[in-house]
Amino acid sequence: MNGELPESMTADQWLKSQYKSNPQMVEKVFGKNKARLYAEGRLTSKQMIDQNGRPMTLAQLMERDPALLGFGGAVSPHPEAMGGVLLQ
Numbered sequence: 001m002n003g004e005l006p007e008s009m010t011a012d013q014w015l016k017s018q019y020k021s022n023p024q025m026v027e028k029v030f031g032k033n034k035a036r037l038y039a040e041g042r043l044t045s046k047q048m049i050d051q052n053g054r055p056m057t058l059a060q061l062m063e064r065d066p067a068l069l070g071f072g073g074a075v076s077p078h079p080e081a082m083g084g085v086l087l088q
Contacts, residue, residue, distance in 0.1 A: 012045055033058050042068065 005014050019026040019039040027035040030048065037043040043061065050056050062068050 015045065031058065034061070037068065 005011060009017070015026060015029075016039065019035060023035065023039070026038070029035070030038060034043060034048060038045065038048075047061065048056055050060070056064075
């Protein structure tokens with residue numbers, strides 16, 4: 001694909017297809033961890049945007065849904081406490 005959204009696809013369908021062929025592009029847009037969660041279907045593009053239309057950080061998403069990364073409980077901002085997961 002060349003970066004243009006075909007009329008027959010939604011933005012989400014296009015992004016998922018881009019992740020398969022060009023994961024670096026999607027990682028640049030979302031950040032590596034959010035792109036992985038998105039590709040796995042654990043996070044939608046709509047979930048990544050707050051009520052004012054601003055992108056949410058991974059820490060904000062985890063605050064909203066502590067089970068997002070499978071940890072449950074309180075969110076720690078320290079990568080070493082998160083098993084080395086970087087918050088992007």
